[in-house]
Amino acid sequence: MLARRIAMAAGPALCLVLLGACSGAPSPTASVATAAASPASAPGSASASASASATAAASQADAATLALTLADTSLGSILVDGKGMTLYMFTKDSAGTSACSGQCLVAWPPLLGSPTAGSGVDDSKLGSFTRTDGTTQATYNGWPLYYWQSDTKPGDVSGQNVNSVWFVLDRDGDPVKK
Known part of the structure; x- marks a missing residue:
């Protein structure tokens, strides 16, 4: 029962991550969803990757400006x-x-x-x-x-x-x- 509830809660977050990956562009929503779906862990984890993606997106925005x-x-x-x-x-x-x-x-x-x-x-x-x-x-x-x-x-x-x-x-x- 607990496993099913976790799977149901993680489903929408996983969909956001997959949709963000399909767009070809960094997505703040996908980064947040990735961070929310992943447990906090050491550098190199999904959370660290989401943070790096957000930083890269900010740099790209600055370059565009x-x-x-x-x-x-x-x-x-x-x-x-x-x-x-x-x-x-x-x-x-x-x-x-x-x-x-x-x-x-x-x-x-x-x-x-x-x-x-x-x-x-x-x-x-x-x-x-x-x-x-x-x-x-x-x-x-x-x-x-x-x-x-x-x-x-x-x-x-x-x-x-x-x-x-x-x-x-x-x-x-x-x-x-x-």
Whole structure:
């Protein structure tokens, strides 16, 4: 009787694992189901594999975000991250140096990591530098790149010209001052 109850409880979790394996892509649901269906054990177990899969998926998501592209917006063709979120430059920055710190970083979170060229982006203008906190911030044409806290979806450009110092960038990496 106990064995039958265990088998019935494990059945749905096993189905999720199998469905996740069929998709060909890492599935957070499959990872959770694998971890739930497997007893906690030493490294190399299904639980450790699920954790490694989740870490790999997070790295892939970061890589996708860092594939910069151009998008057509109300401001023209501008630089966006791989998910279509608008990127901004700060006129008080200088090449490889960020003047944004403290509360500024709350409103203008930096794009962290080393960028790659997506559609329409000039690979020679990509770069990065190490911030004072040790993180790596992406740059384009020497400008450190940031998001604006009020942009919530791809295509939003509400950070344009905030305080006359925040601007989107065009393909050449020049501020668009419309």
